[in-house]
Amino acid sequence: MNLFRNNADFKLDVLREVGNIGAGNAATALSTLLNKTVDMAVPTVNLLPFEAISERVGGSEAVVVAIFLRVEGDAPGNMFFIINREPARRILQGLLGFNAAENDDYSELELSALNEIGNILAGSYLSSLADFTGLRMSPTVPSLAVDMAGAILSYGLLQFGTMGDDALLIDTTFLEGHQEAEGHFFLIPDPESFEKLFRALGVPF
């Protein structure tokens, strides 16, 4: 798939910076919320085959907690905040102050807390991105699912689906202390949004 007419390497760098700024703000928000340090890895930006995208979070059948929302406005796209069950439990414990469910049976309160975390993080990701680009970007009401990663992520691939079998993923990993992969922030801009993003940032398309 030919997303970028020229200067592909430079454009991927720009998108990495987009992920850096957005997820950096989201990490700060999460850190404030949990009152502890949350680090993030350097974002990776790749055009990946559909199958490879769920590999990022443990494979198509891995059960994950995912908060999904659509980005609306000038540069629409799909956004996921994905956490594995164990870190989700720790986050809930830190936030609510009591032991969260050991299995998949999250209570209404826990689900609503997770949803709200997703809302706050996505909001801070997008508002920093909107400031940085000068584009209007607003999140829809987030929706939460605890299910197989493949089933969840396929929703973010529909816009790319009509164009080919790959999607461009901006993936930022959150780390808590030295623990790996506390969570992932996935931003999958719609194919049409790249031109607008690059123009807004003064990158010739």
Added chain:
Amino acid sequence: MTEGTFIKVGMADLNIAEGGAVLKTTGLGSCVGLTLYDPHLKLGGMAHIMLPSSDIAREGQLNIAKYADTAVPELLKLMKNKGAVNSRLVAKMAGGAQMFAFMGGTDTMRIGPRNVEATKLALDHFAIPLVSEDTGGNYGRTVELDSQTGIFSIRSVQFGVKEI
């Protein structure tokens, strides 16, 4: 392709199996896992359908396994090449869920039900009976078709394994 072998069908992919090999596709959400089976030959086929209609395709080289209207005839062709007869074929399918509930759901969000409708339409077109299905809901599924028995099994996080 022998007994106990798994043949993985990826997203927007299709394949056939015989001799007891098992076709498997994982993590169906809004996508549909469609299988065709010829009990006489013990020949099975599976497609992991992602979108309802190739009319919306903007890709240069069309991936025919991706769309309901193109995947069904292609699967049928592959099976007929192996000797399958239209009148013996039975179809089963699962998936087409709506993983996320949104207010005032747009067409994109209704993609699961639309995939199911389009797949049924394509089966009707070739007069292949749909003998059983497990579609809709709001959860993901992993499905397998055993080419020895024609048994179609569905695994989900909430409901465990069921066979249709």
